[in-house]
Amino acid sequence: MWKARIEIMLKKSVLDPQGQAVEGALHSLGYDNVRSVRVGKYLEVDIDGGDKEAAGAQVREMCERLLANTVIEDYTFTVTEVQR
Amino acid sequence: MWKARIEIMLKKSVLDPQGQAVEGALHSLGYDNVRSVRVGKYLEVDIDGGDKEAAGAQVREMCERLLANTVIEDYTFTVTEVQR
Amino acid sequence: MKPEVWRGMGLKDEEYNMIVAILGRDPNYVELGMYSVMWSEHCSYKNSKEVLRLFPTKGENVLQGPGENAGIVDIGDGLAVCFKIESHNHPSAIEPYQGAATGVGGIIRDIFTMGARPVALLNSLRFGTLNERKVRYLFGGVVAGIAGYGNCIGIPTVAGEVYFDPCYQGNPLVNAMCVGIIEADKIRRGRATGVGNPVILAGARTGRDGMHGVTFASEELSDASEEKRPAVQVGDPFMEKLLMEACLELIENGDIVGIQDLGGAGLTCATSEMASRGGTGLEIELDRVPCREEGMTAYEIMISESQERMLMVVTPDKEEKVHAVFRRWGVPSTTIGKVTGDGMLRVRKAGEVAAEVPARSLAEDAPVYCPAFKEPEYIKQTSELDLSRLPDVTDAAGALLALLGSPNIASKEWVYHQYDHMVRTCTVVLPGSDAAVIRIRGTAKGLAMTTDCNARYTYLDPYIGGMIAVAEAARNITCSGAEPLAVTDNLNFGNPEKPEIFWQFRRAVEGMSEACRYFGTPVIGGNVSFYNETNGEAIFPTPTVGMVGLLSDVTRHCTQDFRQEGDRIILLGDTFDELGGSEYLYVLYGETRGKPPALDLAREKALQQAVLAAIREGLAVSAHDLSEGGLAVALSECCIGQEVGASVNLSTGGLRTDSLLFGESQGRVIISTRPENTEKLLALAGEYGVPSRAIGTTGGTELIISVDGNEKVRLPVPELAKKWRGAIPCLMA
Amino acid sequence: MKFGVVVFPGSNCDLDAYHAIRDVLRHPVEYIWHQEESVAGFDCIVLPGGFSYGDYLRSGAIARFSPVMKSVVEFAASGGLVFGICNGFQVLVEVGLLPGALYRNTGLQFRCQFTNLVVENRNTPFTIAVEPGRVLKIPIAHGEGNYYADAQTLRAMEQNGQIVFRYATAGGEVTKDANPNGSLYNIAGVCNENKNVLGMMPHPERSVERILGSQDGLVIFESLVRYREGLR
Numbered sequence A, B: 001m002w003k004a005r006i007e008i009m010l011k012k013s014v015l016d017p018q019g020q021a022v023e024g025a026l027h028s029l030g031y032d033n034v035r036s037v038r039v040g041k042y043l044e045v046d047i048d049g050g051d052k053e054a055a056g057a058q059v060r061e062m063c064e065r066l067l068a069n070t071v072i073e074d075y076t077f078t079v080t081e082v083q084r
Numbered sequence C: 001m002k003p004e005v006w007r008g009m010g011l012k013d014e015e016y017n018m019i020v021a022i023l024g025r026d027p028n029y030v031e032l033g034m035y036s037v038m039w040s041e042h043c044s045y046k047n048s049k050e051v052l053r054l055f056p057t058k059g060e061n062v063l064q065g066p067g068e069n070a071g072i073v074d075i076g077d078g079l080a081v082c083f084k085i086e087s088h089n090h091p092s093a094i095e096p097y098q099g100a101a102t103g104v105g106g107i108i109r110d111i112f113t114m115g116a117r118p119v120a121l122l123n124s125l126r127f128g129t130l131n132e133r134k135v136r137y138l139f140g141g142v143v144a145g146i147a148g149y150g151n152c153i154g155i156p157t158v159a160g161e162v163y164f165d166p167c168y169q170g171n172p173l174v175n176a177m178c179v180g181i182i183e184a185d186k187i188r189r190g191r192a193t194g195v196g197n198p199v200i201l202a203g204a205r206t207g208r209d210g211m212h213g214v215t216f217a218s219e220e221l222s223d224a225s226e227e228k229r230p231a232v233q234v235g236d237p238f239m240e241k242l243l244m245e246a247c248l249e250l251i252e253n254g255d256i257v258g259i260q261d262l263g264g265a266g267l268t269c270a271t272s273e274m275a276s277r278g279g280t281g282l283e284i285e286l287d288r289v290p291c292r293e294e295g296m297t298a299y300e301i302m303i304s305e306s307q308e309r310m311l312m313v314v315t316p317d318k319e320e321k322v323h324a325v326f327r328r329w330g331v332p333s334t335t336i337g338k339v340t341g342d343g344m345l346r347v348r349k350a351g352e353v354a355a356e357v358p359a360r361s362l363a364e365d366a367p368v369y370c371p372a373f374k375e376p377e378y379i380k381q382t383s384e385l386d387l388s389r390l391p392d393v394t395d396a397a398g399a400l401l402a403l404l405g406s407p408n409i410a411s412k413e414w415v416y417h418q419y420d421h422m423v424r425t426c427t428v429v430l431p432g433s434d435a436a437v438i439r440i441r442g443t444a445k446g447l448a449m450t451t452d453c454n455a456r457y458t459y460l461d462p463y464i465g466g467m468i469a470v471a472e473a474a475r476n477i478t479c480s481g482a483e484p485l486a487v488t489d490n491l492n493f494g495n496p497e498k499p500e501i502f503w504q505f506r507r508a509v510e511g512m513s514e515a516c517r518y519f520g521t522p523v524i525g526g527n528v529s530f531y532n533e534t535n536g537e538a539i540f541p542t543p544t545v546g547m548v549g550l551l552s553d554v555t556r557h558c559t560q561d562f563r564q565e566g567d568r569i570i571l572l573g574d575t576f577d578e579l580g581g582s583e584y585l586y587v588l589y590g591e592t593r594g595k596p597p598a599l600d601l602a603r604e605k606a607l608q609q610a611v612l613a614a615i616r617e618g619l620a621v622s623a624h625d626l627s628e629g630g631l632a633v634a635l636s637e638c639c640i641g642q643e644v645g646a647s648v649n650l651s652t653g654g655l656r657t658d659s660l661l662f663g664e665s666q667g668r669v670i671i672s673t674r675p676e677n678t679e680k681l682l683a684l685a686g687e688y689g690v691p692s693r694a695i696g697t698t699g700g701t702e703l704i705i706s707v708d709g710n711e712k713v714r715l716p717v718p719e720l721a722k723k724w725r726g727a728i729p730c731l732m733a
Numbered sequence D: 001m002k003f004g005v006v007v008f009p010g011s012n013c014d015l016d017a018y019h020a021i022r023d024v025l026r027h028p029v030e031y032i033w034h035q036e037e038s039v040a041g042f043d044c045i046v047l048p049g050g051f052s053y054g055d056y057l058r059s060g061a062i063a064r065f066s067p068v069m070k071s072v073v074e075f076a077a078s079g080g081l082v083f084g085i086c087n088g089f090q091v092l093v094e095v096g097l098l099p100g101a102l103y104r105n106t107g108l109q110f111r112c113q114f115t116n117l118v119v120e121n122r123n124t125p126f127t128i129a130v131e132p133g134r135v136l137k138i139p140i141a142h143g144e145g146n147y148y149a150d151a152q153t154l155r156a157m158e159q160n161g162q163i164v165f166r167y168a169t170a171g172g173e174v175t176k177d178a179n180p181n182g183s184l185y186n187i188a189g190v191c192n193e194n195k196n197v198l199g200m201m202p203h204p205e206r207s208v209e210r211i212l213g214s215q216d217g218l219v220i221f222e223s224l225v226r227y228r229e230g231l232r
């Protein structure tokens, strides 16, 4: 079985209000050395069968079709083999 | 400067309605080999100064205090050096 | 079995012995767990039952009183209104968003379980003071959680209340109320009848979350509570929406014999209560219960409090049809057992009997306690308030601004703008006035609703405080043009095993009962939440009153806003030198002391009848009751809504100026009326024996208040508005 | 003129749209279950507000794969009128019938309140009945109504008159303070190039009767009827 770990982030050009809010909150907690915070989504998807390449291709397709909205979001992912 | 990449997920025993909905959607898109989907948060935090160990300790503290809700969530993170 | 085992589950030694006597043998671990959750305070009301009998619960319109999932009152036209309030204090203290969200989910299920379509939500909240980061986190999380659940499921959150006091610092209160509408002949009850009928479990899969939530709710919070984490659950409002639509469709079609939601104590509670009410037994097969995780034990499945689940009994010929309806709505459903005639709740797992106990003994035979009670020491100290040592107010305008900026009085827009309060397009009076009003589609009628409790009063005198909570709710309802119908109550108190706490509890219930009797508003359901303490310190006794009223013609509703230039402002009711327990005393002197204002039930009732008559006869352009902050704050609120100023002349008549402006004497309402109706209105008040005087005129851009000819307040309405609207956003920024 | 209101799992303003059309506009209307494969026989398809599929992942992201959406896309391509309100707007951008994207309000909070809208293009089937200069008082209720499109797309939309509604003050000024959710250029509603598909975050179906505090939403439904009658 394959485990895909997918990170989805707003594109750099899109304002990230959540990241800004977290950054502000960290500053007010005294973490003055925090420079920039971006907040996105993290998904773990378990996939049965096929080889690593096939799994990767499938994950890319799922991201394009459903998981990310590519108008505003970028995604990256890794695929690793796991025991059932 | 250090970049922390933080993944925050609901604990295994906690219901993940979002993950369930995405799993259902992937199945209805025909990805029958998808076994389990969990949806969480992903954060990138840039941190100035200190060494890697100090940055790591700070990230852990930030997770405990603010970023993760440890009542229902687990977190993992990595810290890597980046150019300003 | 070792004593540590049952004690660890919160059972007393004598309770264990009772169980042995009932079974005629030692219980096994699963059975013990089932008794422990069912005999907890939360499920059995073992400490409060006797006192709750004081409430009046009957009335000619009451179709269902306490004892079912929610109460129901007839409103004519073949329709009835179903409502109930419930607390989720402890989960919200640990995880505010999910704690509050699942609280909303739970109370919604109570309403549609009865067959009613939920049409409105309310909430009553208490937190510590907002200068604490932790409190801001709890407040923000709770409000977002209520919004997250209610908005998603599409039921408008139309009213509520929020107060802040240091006594709630470690133990916030989150009480959620739901109101539903039902055709009077379609009421369903949680009864398992018809031997052989299949039992169906529908909704979310069962997981390990929420184990022992009810025992958790029956314990004091300590710092160690943060460790009891799995007791908190994540809500899934989407699942609940589908579950609700499917269940309402089935009930509408008459496909269900009995139905009950799974709340506290999960499957154990639902099965034993349904069987007990039906005078039957149930046999269920745990291997058929869809679980979220592998390897769940019988114990875990029986006491899991996973959300968004319903249990129902159907006739065999309907079984397939019922599953088909759930399938169409995308809701999993499984037949897990059947109704039996032997009164036993029999639970099988892996072919073996995992538990077998008389259903009735779980649901009905919990011990009943009559805890000792004793007046607390503090009452003597707090009741001392020597007004002669308090200088009268000199800067009335400054005091007014300070009060408007106090989070207890300030606008709660920050809260209710996060709630979808318009979905279903029936909200006629939006949050922000005294009571919310919704119309009932297909009729000319409307419902008004509110939650109220001034816990400072209840702390200083639980009896009077309890009466005032009811009176204020009724006053808010009448100011919106409705006739009070009935009450649901949420009794939030400390540890009842302490005699002082139990005294507060008894006295508050006595006061509420008396007022309910007087106003003819029976208590048709409610909830008790004890053990609201942190490290031994109890909250103020907080018996929240949820009240619903009826408008026969919804177009004849009223709001608190002054509407136009030149209307006359009439003050109904009398003002006394009553500053005890006031927000004024708290904000300006940091004191919570004195006697709460007196309440004369006869005068209060006369006032409310006069207000209602004035609204019905079209004499009232606006009506607003006086509560925290007194006359000056009420006038400000009337001005702010539509930005209409007012000029008011008062005479002290021997009163202190601060009592006159900021005192919280009960039984008072401000009405604005067209000038040509002034005499009629004053005469109408006279007919009801209600003191009334014209105190000023609306118009201009300022609020001007003169006392005995001396100008005490002159403030532009936008400045009042800024202070009042800005207070909470500013603290939460 | 016959309206169809699509019901997705989790729609919750379907009922409100239905009532506005049937009881106030007084036109025929039917619900369309999300699993229907055809929308034949309707003149206008309304995608209502709510939380389709719980709005999990992203608002509208899962609903757009519902069987009914295939025929809605075809219906739109053949010039049929498609009207997305709130969650319906989100579904329309997700499915690609409208440009841009909608994401989290900058205030990070769900907002339910009245807003004022200026009508930037009165020459669409959705706005032809609006009097010039009229500011519409219509409420919003959403957590993800922050409209985004890249600069190039926006320019094209401007030129083509696809920006239909903007948040404004009661006097009709488009100001920062009047923007409730951080939308680019206060955008509250947009249409496609052909102007037969419109999405808006505010809820016109919630402001069709005086007792609800505003009747300004009605003019949008009336526009649709007038447009349709003009075609006959």
Ligand SMILES: Nc1ncnc2c1ncn2[C@@H]1O[C@H](COP(=O)(O)OP(=O)(O)O)[C@@H](O)[C@H]1O
Binding pocket: C122, C123, C124, C125, C157, C158, C159, C160, C161, C162, C409, C412, C415, C416, C430, C431, C432, C433, C434, C435, C436, C451, C452, C476, C627, C628
């Ligand atoms: N938590 C809340 N949820 C919804 N509405 C609220 C909430 N808190 C306050 N409100 C609304 O704000 C208005 C003022 O509340 P409050 O000061 O408690 O009124 P009153 O003193 O008349 O009881 C009411 O319309 C009330 O419904």
Ligand SMILES: [Mg+2]
Binding pocket: C433, C434, C476, C624, C625, C626, C627
């Ligand atoms: Mg009031």
